[in-house]
Amino acid sequence: MRETAVITGAAGGIGAAVARRLAAEGVRCVLVDRKPELAEVAAEIGGEAVIGDLTDPALSERAASIAGDELSLLVLNAGMNSSDKDPATLDLDRYRAVVGVNQHAVVWGLRAALPVLRTRGGGSIVVTASLAALRATPQDPIYAMTKHAVIGLVRALSGSLAEENIQLNAVCPGLVDTPLTAGNRERFRAAGIAVLDADSVAAAIVRTLRSGESGTELVVRPDLPDELYRPAPLP
Template structure:
């Protein structure tokens, strides 16, 4: 029986790149996104698309159900930036949307997937975090907050899951050339700020899915070796 995977945020960028890699290796993939273009990506690789709002827990349930009775891999990749820089002028609807996708949808994905993985003896989960999960990014404090929350979940829960043969880790890339960063691409290039390709990050996600140690926080930066991040001990 072929392996199965659910990948969120798969209409483009990192999610689509991961889907292409896994599908080329014979993995049956379910691609999830609110963007209708995810159906085109899925059709191109023989995958199934599930379209909807990831802030709704029911969408994660639908995606896992579409994978069938078995789920080997889960890539919780969907994310969005925040345009609000100051809590004093925060638009509450935008705030709820960002937190819903970046933070809550990770929990909804685990909530839907873990029972299936447990029934079949294990699995592997990778969350797409960011360097913003490991350091403050003044340009987007709300995004930074949500990614710190994701890393906190990985740190707190990966050991528990490892005892059940379920590996949970995170990939923390620097700037990646994706639809999420499209608005600032020219500015980054003009400033000489290097960007990763989505394919480069997808390679590391697949490696972490297949061979990574539980709790791994994998830092991926342009022009530098990929390295595991280890938090400093408390003073």
């Protein structure tokens, strides 16, 4: 049976790079994003495009249905940042959108894919988190909140899913040169801040998909080896 992957946030950046890597391995790829450029990436790799709003659980169900019973790999990568630093002046529409994409869409993806993975006897899931999931990030507290939630979900579910032969892991990159950070590219360069390229993070995601481990939190940073993050034990 041919492997099939569902990859969210695949119109560019990390998601598109993951799709190219998996397609090169012979994996059939179902790509999900709201941006119309998704169709070009899907055509390039011979994949299938599912365009729509990931905050709607029906889109994740549609992607899982297209993948069918060959679905074995899931990359929940879609992300959105926030421009609000002060909850007192929060833009509520933007807030709902950020939480919807970064947090709820991860749950919708799991909800749609897990029944298929259980029926086939296993699979592998990677969630793209962030260094913001592991430390204070005052530059974007709403984004940090959603990524902390994602790590909490991975920690809570990975053990029980491993008993069903389903790996659930997180990759936590530092700053990445993607459309999400494009507006700050020159500021990062001027400040001498090192930024990851999307393909480096995609390589880490694919390795993690294939690792055979569960509950991994892999930190990926510029100019440093990838490193497993282990939470400190409670005192």
